[in-house]
Every structure is written in C-alpha cells, then in structure tokens.
Amino acid sequence: MTHQRYSRRWFAGVVGVAAAGIAHAGVGGGGFALPEVMSDQAVKAISELLAGRTPQHGRVRLEIPKLAENGLSVPLAVEVESPMTAKDHVRTVHIVSPANPIATVARVHFTPRSGRAFLSTRIRLADSQRVLAFAEMSDGSVWAGDASVVVTLGGCLDPVL
Amino acid sequence: MKPAFIKVPERVKRGEVFPVKVLIRHPMETGHRRDRVGAPIPRDIIHSFRADYDGDVVFRMELFPGIAANPYLEFRTVATRTGTLTCRWEDDAGGRHSQSVTITVE
Numbered sequence: 001m002t003h004q005r006y007s008r009r010w011f012a013g014v015v016g017v018a019a020a021g022i023a024h025a026g027v028g029g030g031g032f033a034l035p036e037v038m039s040d041q042a043v044k045a046i047s048e049l050l051a052g053r054t055p056q057h058g059r060v061r062l063e064i065p066k067l068a069e070n071g072l073s074v075p076l077a078v079e080v081e082s083p084m085t086a087k088d089h090v091r092t093v094h095i096v097s098p099a100n101p102i103a104t105v106a107r108v109h110f111t112p113r114s115g116r117a118f119l120s121t122r123i124r125l126a127d128s129q130r131v132l133a134f135a136e137m138s139d140g141s142v143w144a145g146d147a148s149v150v151v152t153l154g155g156c157l158d159p160v161l
Numbered sequence: 162m163k164p165a166f167i168k169v170p171e172r173v174k175r176g177e178v179f180p181v182k183v184l185i186r187h188p189m190e191t192g193h194r195r196d197r198v199g200a201p202i203p204r205d206i207i208h209s210f211r212a213d214y215d216g217d218v219v220f221r222m223e224l225f226p227g228i229a230a231n232p233y234l235e236f237r238t239v240a241t242r243t244g245t246l247t248c249r250w251e252d253d254a255g256g257r258h259s260q261s262v263t264i265t266v267e
Contacts, residue, residue, distance in 0.1 A: 073229040097227055101193055105227035113219045115178035115239035122229040124191075155229075 042103035060145030071155030080117035090117035099129035124155035162258035173240040191226035
C-alpha cells in the first residue's frame with residue numbers, strides 16, 4: 001500500500017486555519033491533527049468528507065477499548081455534543097479507520113428527532129491505529145474526535161472459508 | 162435476510178430520548194477475501210439501514226465493509242407518540258428486510 005506523508009506546510013496550514021477559526025468563533029477546542037502517515041485511499045476519504053472545511057477538535061467523543069484482541073469485532077461508541085434542535089443539530093458523523101483497506105467505516109445521519117447524536121456498533125480493524133470521527137453540524141462546521149486502539153489480531157487475517 | 166432483533170424500552174415518556182438496539186444476522190462479506198481455490202469472494206454487505214418512527218426518518222446509516230459481521234447498531238430517538246418504529250436493512254445482493262416494533266408512549 002502506498003503512503004503519503006503530509007508536507008509540513010500543509011499540516012501547519014490546517015492547524016493554523018483551525019486555530020484562527022476557533023479564535024473567531026469563540027468556542028473551545030483547537031485544530032484537529034490528522035495522522036501524519038496515511039494510505040492514499042484514507043487521505044482521499046478524509047479530504048472528500050471534509051470538502052475543504054477544517055475540522056475543529058472537540059464535541060466528538062469516540063470510545064473504543066484501548067486494546068482489541070480480535071480486530072474482527074471491536075465495540076465502538078460515538079457521541080457528539082449538540083442540543084439536537086431544528087436550528088442546531090448534528091447532520092452526519094463519519095467514522096474513519098485510516099489503517100483499514102477501506103478507510104470509511106460508516107456514515108451516520110441524524111435529525112433533530114434522533115434526540116441525541118449517538119451510535120454504538122462493532123467494527124473491523126485491520127491494524128493498530130487512531131480511529132477518527134468527524135461530525136458535520138447543521139451550521140456547516142466540522143468537529144472531530146479520535147481514539148487510539150492496539151489490535152492484537154487484525155481483522156484482515158480473516159481465515160478463508 | 163433472517164429476522165432481526167430489535168430492543169426498545171417497554172414504555173417511554175413523551176419527550177424522553179430512548180435507546181433502540183438492533184441486531185441482524187449477516188456475513189458482511191468484505192469482498193477482500195478468497196475461497197479455498199483462491200477465487201475472490203464477492204462483496205455482500207448490508208449497505209444501508211434506516212429507522213422510521215411517527216412519520217419521519219429518525220436515524221439513517223450507510224455501512225461499509227469495516228462494520229463487523231452480524232451488524233449491531235444502537236441509537237437514540239425522541240418519544241413523540243405511541244406508534245411503530247420500523248427498521249429497514251438493505252444488502253448488496255438486493256436482500257431487504259423490514260421489521261417493526263411498537264413504541265408505547267405514556
């Protein structure tokens with residue numbers, strides 16, 4: 001698998017823009033640092049979902065056990081802080097596992113009638129990694145959270161039938 | 162698809178945010194695996210799920226091969242009125258499953 005290393009300039013740019021955004025909006029958080037080394041398909045998946053927007057760090061709580069013995073089924077829970085009103089709610093949460101063959105794991109769509117932007121499920125993990133969650137809000141902002149997990153037996157060592 | 166399991170509280174209060182837990186049996190075949198003779202096993206995953214309650218979609222999800230086999234989903238919704246909550250699953254092979262539960266609002 002080919003890997004792309006973000007340039008120092010690109011990275012500084014992302015963090016800088018995010019920091020400026022925070023200062024302007026006056027909400028907590030800060031720039032969200034993406035993993036420095038990612039496969040091309042992971043970079044593509046993330047840039048597609050961000051569509052030029054800069055993720056801010058915060059509001060997204062991602063829970064995964066720190067150690068997963070079996071990558072075939074790893075419990076994951078994600079919750080985004082939001083009043084979930086018609087004016088201010090979470091639209092979509094993207095769950096991304098950069099070290100998987102297909103980085104996008106799930107796209108979860110909420111409405112004010114969801115009451116809470118919460119999902120719990122079980123995912124496959126090919127390797128130890130930082131799993132990321134991006135939340136798109138109704139005001140167009142994007143917030144991100146992450147959780148690191150050590151995988152003992154990767155989900156891609158799935159035995160043949 | 163075989164029948165699913167849907168679990169909701171027996172009774173909920175109006176305005177209460179309550180949990181919905183759903184589990185369905187499905188191999189969620191990734192499309193990355195090969196069989197004994199080395200032939201690729203075609204991808205067959207449940208790619209979409211939605212839950213309707215009281216006239217609206219209250220939760221919707223697009224699933225990818227990174228979701229484990231026999232997908233388990235837990236989400237929340239707001240109790241509005243007594244009625245049915247309908248869950249729908251759809252897989253790559255064209256399989257569809259729809260199953261409802263009654264939500265009793267006090």
